[in-house]
Amino acid sequence: MAKTADVIKMGKDVKMVDIRFIDMPGTWQHFTIPVRRLDEELFEEGIPFDGSSIRGFQEIHESDMLLMPDPDTAFIDPIADIPTLVITCDVYDPITLQPYERDPRYVARKAEAYLKxxxxxxxxxxxxxxxxFIFDNVRYASSTNESYYHIDSDEGWWNSGRADxxxxxxxxxPKRGYFPVPPTDTLQNVRSEIVMALEAAGIPMxxxxxxxxxxxxxxxxxRFDTLTRMADHLLVYKYIAKNVARKNGKTVTFMPKPLFGDNGSGMHVHSSLWKGDTNVF
Structure with a gap:
């Protein structure tokens, strides 16, 4: 378990601190502060924010909310051009100083506590x-005079006769993409970049x-982990995958079925229950 002092030491290598939290639909939200604000007080008193502007949180008349940084989540952002420390926060009620019931991290922690x-x-x-999917180009529109989407990839079978x-x-x-080596697999290097960035962020791949x-x-x-930690890791996974792809001139989507007539994307979840050293499920 990381200590506040350890995280403050990490600040010596950065210029900015990115403060992040999760909204109800599961989107990672953030704002950034200069590293000089990274001190004990930040972890003890938290950072106020407007909860009425976040989906699923508060109404305008009760908008004040509080973010409490979790030192266990800190990592140096491998994506940012400006050296940046990322810290995920828990959401609190500023009046009662109790965890916010709609904070997804709090929901996950309650589930783990209930299991015990x-x-x-x-x-x-x-x-x-x-x-x-890692696509090369995506266009879409839904307006008065047109409605369409267009997806493209150099790997796509529909480009076999392209002459422009x-x-x-x-x-x-279709359905022939499993495990071919390059050059058929055109994304080997991009995937390796993503994995190296995830490892740099502290996620074992x-x-x-x-x-x-x-x-x-x-x-x-x-690699598997406990519920709250794995949920945090999955947010980092998506963030890094999307940003490494963008730096390579590509775009990532986790949509379940972007292509007609071919496999969609799933998220199989392996799970196991342990009591002490005994695997009970």
Missing amino acids: QTGIADTVFFGPEAEF RQNFGGQIS EIHHHEVATAGQTELGM
């Missing part, structure tokens, strides 16, 4: 497999590979 209370198990581990740019062939047919679908379907395997 039942006596069924002491610990639950989760290992999600979050699949996604250099075409090396070798596109991936186990594998990466091309998934079944054409057009850059991808899976990166994280």
Whole structure:
């Protein structure tokens, strides 16, 4: 468990501190403060924010809320151009100083506490497999005179006859994307960059590979962890995957079914229950 003093020491290597929390739909929200504000007081007193502007939180007449940084979540952002320390926060009521009931991290912690209370198990581990697509281009519109979406990928089988740019062939047919080596797999290096960035952020990775679908379907395997920690890791996973792809001129989507006629993306979750050293499920 990280101590506040350890996190403050991490501040010596950065210029900014990114303060993050999760809204009800599961989106990571953030704002940034200069590193000179990283001190004991920040962790003891928290940071106020407007809860009425966050989906699913407060009404305008009760908008004041409080973020309490969790030192266990701190990591140096491997994506940011300006050296930045990232800290995820718990949401609190500033009047009662109690955890906010709609904070997803609080919900996860309550679930873990309830498991222990039942006596069924002491610990639950989760290992999600979050699949996604890495596309080269995405366009869409829904307006008065048109409604459409257009997705493109150099790997897409529909580009086999494309003549408006250099075409090396070798596109991936529907449901034939599982495990081919480069050059058929065009995203080896991008995936490796994502994995290295995740490892730099403190998330143990186990594998990466091309998934079944054409057009850059991808899976990166994280090592299992407890519920709240794994939920935090999954937010980092999505953040880093999207930003590394963007730096490479590509775009990531975790949509379940962006392509007709080919495999969609799922998130299988492996789980196990432990009581002491005994695996009970």
